[in-house]
Amino acid sequence: MMEILTDRVTRYLLRRIRRLAVLDLYQHAAVAGLLDELAYDAGSSAGPTLISRWAPTVELTHLLSLGSQGREILSRRLGHADRHRDSLAEAWQSQQPSAAPVRDALVSSTSSLVSSSAFDTELERRAASEREALAVLREQLPLPKAAPVAVALLIARAVGSHPGGWEALRAILRRPDPFIVMRIPVPGFQRHCGRSLEDGLITPSCMKLEELVRLAGICDYGDRRPGKMRKRIKTIAGSEVHKVSDRALGRALSDAINSEPPPPILLVDQTNQDLPEIIMHAADLVLEADGLDHTLLAELLQICCGIAPKHSLELMQEKGLTLDHLHLNDLALIVRPGRSNAEIISAFEALREERASDLESGDGEGSDGSSNRRKSSSVPEWRSGAKPEEKRKSTGSAPVEVIRPQPADAEAVLRVETLSGYGEASDWAAGLKLDLDLWRQGLLDWSELSSRLLLSGPPGTGKTTFANALCNTLQVPLLATSVARWLEASYLGEVLKLINAAFTVATEHRPAILFIDEIDNLGSRASGDSRGHKGHDDYWSSLINRVLELIDGAAKTEGVIIVAATNLPDKLDPALLRSGRLERHVQIPRPDIEALTGILAHHLGADLAKVIETAPKPDKSGVAQVDDKAEPEATKSSAQQSRVNAKATGDGRIPA
Structure with a gap:
């Protein structure tokens, strides 16, 4: 019974993958001028329903009339000339038992209709011709990608291993708001499962993935297929759930279940860690499967590369290949049509040796995609209590220095609460800390936070010190950069790349603080003459315009806090200070007697x-x-x- 259910689910999921591949093929053919997309009203009882109908163009009809020569031209037009589709098609069709009979029935019915007297009307002849043209066009269907097929096979195993059987599963899945937990310990499964959901490869419709807890979703994919009707689903990644407090997690689950209408909730876990008790007690269905094994990989190679499972299994056993080190991204990169069995297995073997050496040196990657140098996936790297000299991290070519916050319970930690003489800036930081906690719990939208600040004041008033203290107060990374570092490249194109890289790093580390020092070096678009570079106004205007665009984008990106510092606020372009950008401007004066007293008390401490x-x-x-x-x-x-x-x-x- 278990095997039969697994096979049924496998066939269903592979048919959905093939359906999407056919639609993509039709879209490609339409761009190539071989198909026309026509919309007509299906006339359902619920009202007008527009459905696309694909019709061959005169050009496609002409190519098909040329026989084998026309099909070769068609293959080149669609970009499949070098894929040797004839030798690879059988593996795909063998996994689609319903596809071949349908196609044979279509061709058979077309042939019988040609000789039938019912084909007297021109409309019937055209319909038969269109069906035959589409059937020939589908012969150009490329083999499926490895990652979505691997996701389908793993999910089919998880469903097939459920002890309740199909009837119990169907009863749960028919509920309007099921809470499902899917645990499959394969690195990368969370993200690729999210992709399959968004593309409609798992459920009957495309899904709109919404994070149950902010920055803890299962996909950063985005809407690759705009215009699709999508159903909402709340998701959370098992690798991130341990970073959320039990109170915040319980509130998020309660809010989702009590919303109207309540959306389905899906937790996808690719780790081997125990999940919080509230999750396991609240879940309606828990689906679990083991990771990758030889049988699954052999089935994958058959579907995606046309390699007989017997040959794959023999070679894997001969090599003694283990698969626990493989990431789904590895499958996507290595398992591709046209590669031989030996090439694929050898690549996996070489990758295993490389990963093994990484693990020995402590540079490997955990099941959640994070570095094994972490103490635990439940403890963020910047809370792991590393030594102060380990707090700063290089970001490659990006002109950004990543400074991790010191643990909140450490002694003598520099925090905004312990600083003196910052006035409004301290009040702003205290308010942001409270709002950030509410945002993490889902009680406040990011747009409601005051997350952009400009600090100005004479040199030596502690603007950089404030940024470092804010990092420890908010317990988020500080990404320190400066306009001077941006301008080191000199050439406009290179400078723009450095600016883009700084904001990209901020997005990758969110929630985080992007600290931009010496922002006055950008100058103002209205003051080119004052720089003495009147002939280079276009250069500076391009830089300022790009920074304005990136600040606007960062303002809409949840988790990115921007703090800029300057000694000369009068030199700034006025557009930087407009609403939605560096709208909060705090001037830090030289410390008075009271502030100096506090500064001495802070630095001398017990002495x-x-x-x-x-x-x-x-x-x-x-x-x-x-x-x-x-x-x-x-x-x-x-x-x-x-x-x-x-x-x-x-x-x-x-x-x-």
């Missing part, structure tokens, strides 16, 4: 009391000679020392 004790004592002989005019200054100095003493002893009371 402050000892420093005060060793301060020179006033000369008592000179006290009596103090002029009356100096008395206010002496009183003021005494008050300042009292404040310092209060900071050192932890007493918040400051005497008047």
Whole structure:
């Protein structure tokens, strides 16, 4: 029974993959001028329903009339001339038992209709001709890609291994709001499963994937097929669920289930970690399957490359090939039509040796796609308690330095709460911290956060220090860059690449802070003469325009916080300060007596009391000679020392 159910689900999923491939082929043929897409109303009871009908053009009809020569031209027009489709088609068709009979029946019925008296009308002749042309065109169908086929085979195994059988599964899947957990420990399964859902390769319709918890979805794919009618589904990645607090996870599940109408919920897990108890108790259906094995890989090679399973299994056993190191991306790159069995198995074997050496050196990749240098997939790298010298990370050619926040419970951590003299900037940081927590719980939209700040002030007022402290306060990475580093490349094209790279790194590390220092070096488009580069205004305008575009894009990207710093705010282009960009401008003045007191107390810490004790004592002989005019200054100095003493002893009371 289990085997029969697995086979049924496999055939169903492969038919959906083939259906999408046929639609893509028709679209390609339409672009090549071989098909016309016609829309007509199917006239359903629910109202007008437009359905596409594909009709061959005169050019396609002419090519088909040329026989084998026309088919060769057709193959070249569709880009399939070098794929040797005739020798590979059998493997695909063998997995599609319903496709060949349907095609044979179509050709048979067409032949019988040609000789029948019912073919007297021109309309019937045209319909038969169109069906035959489309059947010939489908012979150009390329073999399927490895990644979606692997996803289909793994899902079929998970469904087939469910102890309840098909009837129990169907009862759950028919519910309007099922909560399904799918656990398949294959690296990359989460993302590729999301792709298959969006393309309609698993469910009867294309799905619109929505994150149950922000930045913890299963796909970063985007809408590759716009215009499709999509059904909503809430998703969450098993590799990310441990980063969400139980309280936030419970609230997100409750909000989704209590919404109207409630969407289906799907958790896809590619790790071997235990899931939170709330997940396992709330799930209506848990589907599990093992990872890749020789049988599944042999079936994959048959479908995607036309390689007989017997030959694949023999070679894998001879090589002693293990598959636990393989990522679904590896299958997509290595398993391609035209490659021989030996080439594919040898590539997998070489990859295994490379991955094994990476694991020995600590540079391997875990099942969630993250580095094995992490202590645990449930603990983000920047919370792992690394040494201070390990907190900074290179980003290759991007002009960005990644600074990880120090653990919140570490001693002597630089935080905004411990800084003095920042005034409005401190208030902004405190508000952002509260709002960021609400956003993580799904209680606040990103557009409602004040996530863009411009700091200005004389040199030495601590703008960079504030950015580092903000990193620790919010517990998110700080991505430090500067306009001076952007301009090192000099040539416009190279500078634009560096600017793009900085914002790309910020998107990849979100939630994160992008700190742009010396932003005044961009200047203003209205002040080209003041630079002394009047002849290069186009150069500077291009840079400023690109930065404005990227800031606009970052403002709409959830999780990207932008903090810029400048000594000369008057030199900035006014467009940078408009609403939606660096709209919050805080000026940091030079520290006053109160701020200096706090700065000394912060840097000296526990040594402050000892420093005060060793301060020179006033000369008592000179006290009596103090002029009356100096008395206010002496009183003021005494008050300042009292404040310092209060900071050192932890007493918040400051005497008047």
